[in-house]
Amino acid sequence: MQTRHFAQLIFLSALWGASFPLIRIASPAFGPWGLAGLRCALAAVVLAVIMRVMNERWPVRAAWPRLAVLSVLTIAAPFLLFNYAALSLPAGYSAILNATAPLFSMLGAAAMGDERLTRRRLAGCALGFAGVALLVRLGPVAVETKVVLAALACTLASASYGVGAILMKRATLTQQPLGASAVAHVGATVVLLLPTAVTAPSMRPTTAAVLTVLLLGMVTSGLMYWISMRLMREIPATAATSSALMIPLFGVTWGALFLDEPVTSGMLPGALLVLAATVLITGFNPLRPRRG
Structure with a gap:
């Protein structure tokens, strides 16, 4: 893996x-x-506008059914599950459970014959989970039915992301990342259109919530999904999903900078473990001379 790929992983994680x-x-x-x-x-609107500005063609209709499957696994289902979990779980819990995505991706890719399951990668996942545990201090949460269901929802969302990443990788071999990203979000929008319309009367938007949706939709969904697909075109799916291991690290950082949350004593060793895990899974080594 090249330095620019590793830098993009860090950017996505942040x-x-x-x-x-x-x-x-x-x-x-x-x-x-x-x-x-x-x-x-x-996200669909933002990507469609970018396609218009860049004068890029939409994928052929024959590719849309496969991209629709991708939209369910990597967009609609994870979004819905994490949203449900957020009603009961602190953000730190969700971030920790999201860090299991590389494990599901690694196992899925090995089962489908896309990648090899090596000892190095298994060690990377174990090391990453250890680092995440140090990075995020979980407060006591009562073990109630809704909490268990929320944790299960996060795990299912991570599994969906992990397995879907394999299909994302395959899609990049035949489709342009921008067009595939746009179609995937159009498909997810269609899937969620009716439930969104039905629940619209119960929505209670605030100014903060509206601004938050704009950020989530335009930046962390549309633009970041496109960047992720572009990156996945050049590196293995497991390596691309390893960014999930660094997400809790940045969650702690954002909390310290903007919410004045205390930085725990486990942050530094946790950060080092997470970065070491990402190196093991991605194979990135800045000291190794490049070939060719």
């Missing part, structure tokens, strides 16, 4: 790390279905 606190703000105001639908619609 922005996606901010999405969990944003979801905590917006989900109670718009509801899980409404937030997911609005977020997808905004």
